[in-house]
Amino acid sequence: MIEDDEILQMYIEESLEHLSDIESDLLTIEGDGENIDIDIVNNVFRAAHSIKGGAGFMGLTTIKGLAHSLENVLDLIRNKELVPTPNRISVLLKGFDKLENLMNDIQTSNEEDVSEYILALANITKSSLSEEKQDTVTTILDLTLADGRVFPAVSQYSIEQAKDDGRYIYLVEYDLIKDIQRKSRNPIELLESLEKTGTIIDSRIDFNSVGTLNDGLMSTRIPFQILFSSILEPDMATTLFDLEEDYIHVVTDEMLSISNTTINIDTVPAMPSRDVEVESIVKTQVVEKTSTKQQVNEFDVKNAAIQTKVPSKKADASSNVIASSENEAAAPSQHKTTPKVDFDVQQTPTIKAKPAVTIHKKQEIASDNDINDNINANESDSGNAMNMSKPMGSLRVNVNLLDTLMNLAGELVLSRNQLIQGINSSNAKATELSSQRIDMITSELQEAIMRTRMQPIANVFNKFTRVVRDLSQELGKSIDLIIEGKEVELDKTIIEAINDPLTHLIRNSVDHGIELPNIREAAGKKATGKIVLKAFHDAGQVNIMISDDGKGLDPDKIAAVAVKKGLMSEQQVSELSAKERIDLILLPGFSTAEKVTDVSGRGVGMDVVVTNLAKLGGIIEIESKTGRGTDIQIKLPLTLAIIPSQIISVGNEKYAIPQVNLDELLRIPASQVKERIEKVGDADVVRLRGNLLPLLNLAQVLGIKKTFVHPDDGIEYPDQRQSIADRRSNKTDQNGKRESVNTTVAYERTGTDRRYRAASAINIAVVSAGTHKYGLVVDELKDSEEIVVKPLGRHLKKCSGYAGATIMGDGKVALILDVSNLAQMAELTTMAEAERTAKAARAAEEAREKARDKASLLLFKNGPEHCAAPLNLVERIERIPVSSIENVSGKKVVQYRGGALPLYELSQVANVSKLPQTEQQEIIVFTVKGRELGLMVTPPVDAVEISLDIDDSTLKQTGINGSMIIDGHTTLLVDIFDVVKNLNPSWFEDEKLAAAEMEEAGQKVILFAEDSAFFRNQVKGFMTDEGYSVITAEDGEIAWNLLKERHNEVDLVVTDLEMPNMDGFELTSRIKKDPVLSHFKVIALTSLASDAHVKRGKEVGIDEYEIKLDRENLMKLIRRYMNL
């Protein structure tokens, strides 16, 4: 084998490049079926061909043999003599896979056994040929030159093919030294240029004729022999090959003789392993031990290229062996027709060494499928050894990019010169300018260098076509894989690292996601499933989406599994939303596969995917609709080498938190620490926008001794705080000198809550990693910087809290925190508990919130006071110039839409401030009793939807219902009716009359159920004002019992909807179902009537809806239902 590293490396790289495209091409060919696209087939053919050509030169006999067999099959496909069926393509794919494996492990490639692949391919070739030609596939010819030299082992098939096409066959001998090296040519280029005028059948270096140092005949030539077929005639050959006539031999039939060797043993180049087999047989069974062994040894010593005679002798030797063992092997040979024996033939080494003829016959019986199986079995054995040694990677860089880099480097040098000059001449301005330039160039340089590392994601994506194809075939599913965004680029390291997680996800989609065709059809979907793999840029990150239209994830099933596996309790699971349940599959120890398949349920769960992605700074999100499919979204950073991060400090050291993990920064002023930080169980939690967030004290987790600089003497002392919320400690367990200091400090602080300094505010970095979100308590929050990630040494590998280190501007090293590992170090249990407690607290709060009545209020001010009024009474809000307000007989009015709008201010009825004098006046227009009136107010005017929690005693007065706290202000609730009643009693005379009338006719009784005391009193007031008698109930249950007892008295039921114990819906439903009570009309009062509410209400039999504070409409409605 040639050991020229440079050429070999080039060959490997080129070959791998060829191979990388082949897979998708082959799959396309498979998809096209009989209507092949000749260009694509040619692509693959050429790839196999050039690999073969190079391998011949390099002495890579195994690769050459395999590539040659592949080429034969492809040639048949190209000539439309063979239809590319899926089975045949499978054989080709496996062959190319093996070829790639061999390439990756080139040093040992000659020792690999590829005979099964070659056999499989040879059988395909044979199957398409006519009877008489079939033998040519496996027949090997030796080519003897005029001077007696032999060019051995040429496939008769290739020669016959060339002859059939009417081509001339030449054996050309280039001299590696004279013709190639001295002319500064490269053997691979030479092969490529020859390819333009004909076909290279075979090539090798004839080491035989070089001679050795010992025999003294050392020739000055190293012949590089190429067997070449071309339509060009012999007289043009010298020009074509650029060689002297002596070295060009036209091959005639006389020169060819059938070799003793046959394909199965000898085009599969001899391999040491096989020699050993032969040897061992020889040892045990044959008398001519010594001679055979000698031959074998001799063979081992010589280069692989000199196979001239040895193989035939070896075959002789082994046929002797077999002859003697033939009888013993009689039993299996009787079963020749069964495929099982066939399998045996391939597996047992003894029979493998049999003369090829026997094997042929057996092989012919084997169908393509069997061959596939055999290869499969073989692959799994050798799979692990494949990736052992890889050649050092190299990268192709766009020339333009390289030019940019050169330019930048040039500029950098210039700027450096300027900087040095500036410094030398102490020219501050020049220094500053050049430092600015260097800053700019550095950024550009950084970006350009990063671009050289960028690779299209297609490198990973393309593999999945094959993965999906193989897997779906295996599982009997039909799946289309649609790949989008192949051109999206990512850093090389990320590209390499996402391969495994993506493979896992894709396999999951195929195995668990997409259903079997019949199930799909039964579910009304297309039989062929669809998986979309898509990459796109978004917000400076690369997003990868894997969507399938399969059966989706079942949240309840997942939850059940989580409970069964003891990952969560039933109680905990019941509190989760559907999305949260789906996210449970990301937990360690979770795997939904009911039976473990070798496809995706390999005991490795999604948690590994999550961890692997987290290592890359990536996150994963799952969305799934049961029966409709699953979308998995992965977000990845563009690069890992340089990352934006937040610098924080604890003690004297700085640390970096990657920006991807950072949600927000939080600073809790000292004065709020006590109320915002609480202790739940063992964990500290902080109140953040109504949610509870667990806190981790970085110093505690890392075990850093906390210190603080005493404000009085500037000396560092150990921090005494015991917990975050505890502002001070009363324990002093320090010793010696410090104790005295501490005791004095402790003494000073005997009072309560005196240490309210701005300096003791708490800084929190809110971070999230995977499913965890928590607050990291740190001493100081510093700048945000772009940092260069550097790995930590091996002695620090066990410190899992760090993701690496970086060098700060001052030259010191700062550690980069690994947010997810920190959470783990801090014992997830307490964290999880805190999270759960927080969640429970949140849920309880939400429930309370829900139970309370919500209402839309209009907020406004009356001078300094904050006021509110029910929004549904408001007609409009206007702003008018003060000059347009007229004073008519002690009343203020304004000309408005052709009429006079009376204007009032709150201070006319209630004991509140007078409005300040302004040029513009805001007016809220209300409609009461069908008449409009304007209330003069002070801006801002704003509408809110809020839970009513009204205090109806403290600030209640005329025109004011009560008060409540809105946005931290005590807000007065204005009772517009009361205001109007006081200002314009005449508007309400009708009611008085009606009430009086009712008194005479006998009072009507209303049963009114309402849980809020405020509304109860309020609405009851409306009703009694009009003369009704009201029975109140605090909830539905009380109302129900009252109604049962006193149904003879009650005329009408008015109920709130949301109430504890029994809500309005339930109450109504019971009334309407009860035979005695079903005649009662029910009016529901609600603060917010949503469509869903109305619908549900109609279903249970609610007769009418009314808004709570809309007094007028409510009264109208009651009158209507009372038939008054």
Add this chain to the structure above:
Amino acid sequence: MASKTVTNTGTTVENNTELATFYVGKALCGIDILSIQEINKHFEVTTVPQSPDYVVGVLNLRGRIVTILDLGKKLGLSEIEKDKRNRNIIVRSQDEHIGLMVDAISDVVTAEKDKIEPAPSNISGLKGRFFKGVMKTKTSLIGILDIEEVLKD
């Protein structure tokens, strides 16, 4: 750093190794000078919380992150006493630079291979397995450290 001692012995150079010697506690140790990258006295290390106790911290050595180990502790003795004579010996091991903090640097001596004896089980309180051998000079006994063994974690 001490100047190199000139060798005038008749043996070939290949046979001799130059040892940089230094003190760890009271023990005089030596390392093949060719395995040393540099010797410096940078002590502005960043401490790494939660690291093994023998790790002093990490150091920025011209853009490379170097882990500094307290050689005293690593070898199972007491901590290196911090004073002005402390030095970091930066060695290369398994594609990584590692700093060994020692008490003080001594001379560079030439070790003749045939004068090196196998290490006893204990040299001034240090375990024998850390040493490739010992060499006696007129005045002292130098324990030749097996760097890979020392750096095992």
